[in-house]
Amino acid sequence: MSHRRAYAGRLFAACLVLLCALLVACSTPTKRQEYVTPNDVWEGRLSVQVAGEAPQRISADFFLEGTARRASLTLNSPLGTRLARMQWDATSATLEVGDQKRSFESVDAMSTHTLGSALPMQALFAWLQGRPETAPGWEIQTLDMRQGRIRARSVDRTPAVQIDLVLEPR
Secondary structure, eight states: OHHHHHHHHHHHHHHHHHHHHHHHHHOOOSSOOOOOOTTSEEEEEEEEEEOSSSOEEEEEEEEEEEOSSSEEEEEEOTTSOEEEEEEEOSSOEEEEETTEEEEESSHHHHHHHHHSSOOOHHHHHHHHTTOOOOBTTEEEEEEEGGGTEEEEEESSOSSOEEEEEEEOOO
């Protein structure tokens, strides 16, 4: 009987932790300030959807610092576990997932390997800085930049990719 109580207690605790994580993930700060930072650092929530034969959806908290030419992007689960880290510069890129590390010749090659499509990095960083910039094959929607929300969708590309960002105020 005590084994069942211990199991029920662990199950209850796990459900409580999950509920708290969901509440934190769904909550929005009451006062939103500035979303564009002068020192090229952004954080918030990221969702990437890739359509195709085997559709993919990645949702994570992110921390991004740098520029389109040289940056570091860390993706974490809602509970804070590191899912992946990407780093790149003008000559190379690396992707770390768990204990595995893989090198690429460029950030475009890395994003193509990961998502099946290169991302418009120059435009993405401009969007994060609040500047409208066109990117061939991409459509940008600043759903509500004052609320720190950005959506980018690939147009006429296979597989189709959609990126949603919700920035945290700095």
